[in-house]
Amino acid sequence: MIEEKFDAIVVGAGMSGNAAALAMAKRGMKVLQLERGEYAGSKNVQGAILYADMLEKLIPDFRDDAPLERHLVEQRFWMMDDRSHVGVHYRSEDFNEERPNRYTIIRAQFDKWFSSKVREAGATVLCETTVTELVRDANGKVIGVRTDRRDGEIHADVVVLAEGVNGLLGTRARLRERPKPDKVALAVKEMHFLPRETIEARFNLKGDEGVVVEAAGTISCGMTGMGFIYANKECISIGIGCIVADFQSTAETPYGLLDRFKRHPSVAPLIEGSEVKEYSAHLIPEGGYKAIPQLYGEGWVVV
Ligand SMILES: Cc1cc2nc3c(=O)[nH]c(=O)nc-3n(C[C@H](O)[C@H](O)[C@H](O)COP(=O)(O)OP(=O)(O)OC[C@H]3O[C@@H](n4cnc5c(N)ncnc54)[C@H](O)[C@@H]3O)c2cc1C
Incomplete structure (x- = not known):
């Protein structure tokens, strides 16, 4: 001891x-x-995506030296079928502010x-x-x-x-x-590397501006889940996640979904010619308030 x-x-x-x-x-x-x-x-x-509010309370000057990728000026939401998507995009010059509050990391x-x-x-x-x-x-x-x-x-x-x-x-x-299978999602993600200028041209960005895309629809093959595409400085994070209980009741695999998402005609041109340097998988808690366990007891606390 x-x-x-x-x-x-x-x-x-x-x-x-x-x-x-x-x-x-x-x-x-x-x-x-x-x-x-x-x-x-x-x-x-x-x-x-880092939501900066809490971090700012802990480390007010974090922007001086934290390894931040891009500050977000645009959020896209796509509803997809197998060959097309309809999108809602919100972009504002106001997000090019002195102290942005959302960054890719x-x-x-x-x-x-x-x-x-x-x-x-x-x-x-x-x-x-x-x-x-x-x-x-x-x-x-x-x-x-x-x-x-x-x-x-x-x-x-x-x-x-x-x-x-x-x-x-x-x-x-x-x-x-x-964690119960219907209260957690399993997500897989890849990092696709491209020259910085290529990313900026494909996503209509300049400097450290960033954009994120959240996507739903046939990409999740009937399961509850979402895809995402986030622009970093020199790579694009792309992934998809679905509720674990849904995977259990289908023959779909997480990497199968990701391959399908990457091949979608709306997605493929964004990552064309890229080099994949990282592949990862992780659970995400999705049970909301009711799935929060007891948070403290004698001598212990959960954060
Ligand atoms: C694909 C994906 C995309 C996501 N996107 C976003 C997003 O855009 N924005 C957002 O806010 N959230 C996002 N999340 C959720 C976010 O990642 C989690 O909420 C966050 O990581 C939780 O932080 P944590 O410190 O609780 O756990 P973790 O980040 O998982 O950290 C737990 C740490 O504990 C260590 N550990 C575990 N067990 C032990 C042990 N027995 N002994 C010693 N060390 C141990 C682990 O190695 C790890 O370092 C995403 C999650 C995934 C999987």
Whole structure:
């Protein structure tokens, strides 16, 4: 066991874990953050659109050095059939403001930056460390965690579970139920690299302007789901996700849907000639308010 005791142990260095660790460290708490990935963000998947309001509260000057891709000046929504789409687009010069509030980001880069802020605030961040179980006292109160490292038991006043949608640790500790198949979507995503000028010409952008497309219709083959296309500086994120219970009741596969989406005549010209450098898959919680598990108990809190 590690003798040193912490005010808080944060499990996970995604958006929630980094926000929690930063907020506590800034208030002078002694914080240990444990992340199973090689570095913060190495395991994380998102479209990704960053809605800046909350981040701005935590790090008011984040725009100075955060790895932001493009600020959004246009949102498109497409309703698609097999060969065509009808679209609603909203674009405004007003979004070319001094402090835009929506950006595309790449999580592997963004989380690394966010984690550097957590360290600067004084927290200890330990990567390549998986929390395997929660430690309880005789009364059942959570008093720490056990990890996959040798002598891996560490104690704290509170354990913050920021482990993401799967919640394996919380499920094993019976703090929450496993996510139900009708309350989560499975999404797959690819990153298509193209020269910056090509992306700007294809999406009608200049400078760091960005656009995102959300799409629904026959692309989800009758299942509840959506596709998305987000313009980054030098790549395009394209993906599709559907409710897991729907996949269970059809013969469709997530990668089959993505291939079909990419071949659609409205989509193919946008990614033509690109090089795919990343492929990822992840669950997304879709159960809404009613699917939120209990968020706290004796010695633990979920974020
Ligand atoms: C394809 C896709 C597109 C999305 N698009 C958007 C979007 O555009 N905008 C938006 O706001 N949201 C979007 N989301 C949702 C968004 O990604 C999630 O809401 C967000 O990542 C949740 O953050 P989190 O910190 O709770 O979990 P995560 O980001 O999943 O982070 C959890 C962290 O905990 C670590 N971890 C887990 N278990 C352990 C353990 N036992 N020990 C140590 N570490 C552990 C993981 O490695 C990970 O780093 C999207 C999601 C997907 C999949």
